[in-house]
Structure formats: structure tokens, C-alpha cells
Amino acid sequence: xxxxxxxxxWPIWPLxxxxxxxxxxxxxxxxxxxxxxxxxxxxxxxxxxxxxxAVPTPEVVSKLERNxxxxxxxxxxxxxxxxxxxxxxxxIRASMEASGRKxxxxxxxxxxxxxxxxxxxxxxxxxxxxxxxIEIFGSQSPGSGAVGSGNPAQLAHGISIALYNTAFGxxxxxxxxxxxxxxxxxxxxxxxxxxxxxxxxxxxxxxxxG
Numbered sequence: 001x002x003x004x005x006x007x008x009x010w011p012i013w014p015l016x017x018x019x020x021x022x023x024x025x026x027x028x029x030x031x032x033x034x035x036x037x038x039x040x041x042x043x044x045x046x047x048x049x050x051x052x053x054a055v056p057t058p059e060v061v062s063k064l065e066r067n068x069x070x071x072x073x074x075x076x077x078x079x080x081x082x083x084x085x086x087x088x089x090x091x092i093r094a095s096m097e098a099s100g101r102k103x104x105x106x107x108x109x110x111x112x113x114x115x116x117x118x119x120x121x122x123x124x125x126x127x128x129x130x131x132x133x134i135e136i137f138g139s140q141s142p143g144s145g146a147v148g149s150g151n152p153a154q155l156a157h158g159i160s161i162a163l164y165n166t167a168f169g170x171x172x173x174x175x176x177x178x179x180x181x182x183x184x185x186x187x188x189x190x191x192x193x194x195x196x197x198x199x200x201x202x203x204x205x206x207x208x209x210g
Contacts, residue, residue, distance in 0.1 A: 011128030011161065015121060015168050022117045022176045025110045029183050038069045038107065038190050044197050047074045048204050055081045055208065069103045069190070073198055077205050089206045096198050103194065107187045111180060118177035125169015132162030 035041070047064060050056055055078055056064075065075035076099035080087050136155055 011124070011131050011165050012168055015124050015128070015165070015172055018117045018121050018124065018176075019172045022114060022172065022179075025114055025117075026176075026179045029110060029114075029179075032109075033107065033183065033186055033190070036068070039193055039197070040068050040070065043068060043070055044074070044201060047071075047201065051078070051204070051208060055085075058082060069107065070194060070197060072103055073099045073194060074201055075099075077201060081205060081209060085209070087209065089202070089209070092205050092209070093202050096202060100194060100198060104187075104191055107190055111183055111187065114176055114180040114183070118173050118180055121173035121176065122169045125166045125173075128165020128169070129162045132159065132165065135161060 031037075043064075050060070058079075061075045061078045061082065064071045064078070073096055076095045077092050080092050080095040084091070136159060
């Protein structure tokens with residue numbers, strides 16, 4: 001593997017950096033976007049159950065907020081009623097929507113970086129290809145009209161740079177693009193479910209307020 005990197009020349013190093021960054025981001029997103037950390041299946045029902053008769057204490061609300069992304073949104077509704085029991089339904093919804101926007105920003109974190117790497121990696125590979133081609137033509141003897149009449153070692157080195165960089169650029173870009181599309185779809189699904197859960201919880205809080 002190291003011999004391939006050496007043969008590819010310096011243009012491959014930005015691609016290696018991109019691959020390392022992409023791998024780190026993919027691992028981070030897999031951990032952060034686990035269902036238990038975003039939308040625990042029974043959390044909404046439990047939050048509604050513990051607030052059948054009254055709004056929970058601030059300590060319980062704080063615990064709910066730390067539970068997950070959904071808990072953060074639900075806790076914002078509780079906090080609004082704790083701060084002002086006479087809050088209107090619009091006040092409750094506005095508070096939960098603001099919290100939802102913060103949660104959405106957290107869920108979408110690093111997705112733009114993954115998309116950038118997926119887009120940039122083929123271009124970096126193309127850059128390496130162009131540099132390799134430049135070395136190929138630079139290896140030709142001045143005044144020689146035939147390609148290949150220059151230094152054979154230099155010619156082979158230029159070809160290796162061109163091919164290795166093109167291949168490595170695609171190797172980095174394709175998996176990164178796949179993971180980006182996967183995480184994008186997963187975040188969109190979470191956001192939709194969060195919106196549905198927030199709507200149900202807002203109606204519950206409105207009845208509780210009344």
C-alpha cells in the first residue's frame with residue numbers, strides 16, 4: 001500500500017486526508033444518529049404519561065432534556081409551562097419549534113462536510129491525473145516528435161500518478177457519497193418523526209394547560 005502511495009506522488013496526500021476525515025465523520029454520524037440518542041421509541045408516551053395531571057418538576061424536565069433529541073424538544077414545551085402556566089398554545093408551539101430547529105441543526109452536523117468530500121475527491125483525483133500527464137509530456141526529449149522517446153522511468157512515473165490518483169479519488173468519493181445519502185435520508189426521517197411527535201405533544205400540553 002505504501003508503495004502505491006509513493007508511486008502516486010504528492011497529489012494523493014490530499015485524497016488520503018479526505019479519506020481519513022470522511023471515515024471519522026462517518027463513524028461520528030453513526031454514533032450520533034442512533035435511534036436511542038435521537039428518538040427513543042417509548043419516550044413520547046412516557047412524557048405524556050408522567051404529565052397526565054400536572055407539569056413535571058424542573059428536575060424531571062432537565063433529565064428529559066438530556067435523554068435525547070426528542071427529549072430536548074419535549075422538555076422545551078414543559079419549560080414554557082413551568083415558566084408561565086398561562087402560556088398560550090402559540091407560545092408552546094413556538095418554543096418547541098425553536099428547540100426543533102436547534103435539534104435539526106445538530107442532526108445535520110457534518111453532512112455538508114461529507115457532501116463536500118464526495119464532490120471534491122474526484123476533482124482531486126483529476127488534478128493528480130493532470131499532474132501525471134504533465135510529467136509524462138515533460139519526460140519527452142526536447143525536439144522529439146514521438147511520444148515515449150524520452151526518459152522511460154519518468155514516463156512510467158507520470159502514468160502511475162495519473163492512474164493511481166484517478167482511482168483513489170473515486171475510491172474515496174463513492175463510499176462517501178453513499179454514506180452522505182444514507183445519513184441525509186436518516187436525518188430527514190428523524191425530522192419528520194420529530195415534527196409528528198411535537199405536534200402530538202403540543203396538543204397534549206394544550207389540554208394540560210386548559
